[in-house]
Amino acid sequence: MKHRISITALATVSPLGSSKEDIREAYSSRATAIQKKRLGTHDYWVAPLRAADQARLEQLRLSDAKYKNLDPSVLMALDVSRRVVAQAGWESGEAIGINIGSSRGATHLWEQYHREFITTGKTATLSSPTTTLGNLSSWVAHDLKSTGPEISHSITCSTALHAILNAVAWIESGMAAKFIAGGSEAPLTPFTLAQMQALKIYSRETEGYPCKALDLDKLRNTMVLGEGAGVVALERHNENALAYITGVGYATDELEHNISISDEAVCFQKSMQMAIGDLPLSEIDAIVMHAPGTIKGDLSEYKAIQKVFGEQLPLLTTNKWKMGHTFGASGIFSLEQALLMLQDQTFFGTPFGADFSIVKPMRNILVNAVGFGGNAVTIRISK
16 A cells, blocks of 8 residues: 555444444443344344434434335445544535445345235336445435445445445545445345355354354354444545554455355455555454354464464454344444454453453554455554
8 A cells, every 4th residue: 555544434333333332332341232033934143233223214214205215224324424424524515435335235125025026016116226236325425415436336245345445446546535435234134044044154052142253162153144334434644533544455265165265265364464564463463353153264264364473363353243244344343343442452352262351552453354255355454
């Protein structure tokens, strides 16, 4: 990178809440937001939004006739984008670039419209425009009256961090001065959950934590889905930045299976090495891992970290045991955890490690994400 990029603001809505106070408190606690909930005809472990946040999104949906038929993923994107612009002190109508992605897109509306079509042979007038992937960034641009570029994309579970890669490239090139980047995902639907069960990776735990992400001794897969959205406000230089993006990396594994990455996650080895650059390995204080709670996913990423760092590993953590896996939005929540650790100079671990919450100097943290097909991204953020 030619320049370090300022993270001017960050806004999220997730099972941990939407205020900085609630989210900070959640990370300081050993409690999980995962709960058992009936969806369709089955009970699943899931991590839904809090009731207060769901109520705020419902108010947003009813605030404008145009918003009445939008998918929850779009409403969440609108919510966090409004808040991040306010935090950054940016004005409505500015030339703000927008890149918000999703792995699954408008899952709720897709399933609703498909059920109607199977039953009646017809579909609603708005079924096509409200389920296109471009809904995210285009509706946010409309809402903010932005005159900058709009990008929506899906790169499975690394989508949000790929959005940040795009934003960094636009800012570095001089083609944009300000960018909103992140992801939004609302996957808590019967068909989506059935797909995860079909892959035999979904949690069937009956004791302890439903998701045992980064527990390397678990004997079966424990992935759990959550929902949420988050975005960062990025610009070239801001002296009041929350933190700085000082390195980016990306790589793709050679595909061995439709859903797998290699045993030692070569994609992560390459993406981490690229993001670290010339910085001494000892300067990396922690890694917020992707670690989805599956046996192979957690272990292969851990082996990749061992390959890069040798015997002197940084502190390792993940948040999926607490808030579930939010697919394309997950990377932004990992970035949020890393930002909190830099701000508080405190490491927020997992219940499965030796250290859960310890005060420790934090200078540089890596954030990892990867999706089906081994498309890894690593972001290095610095104090």
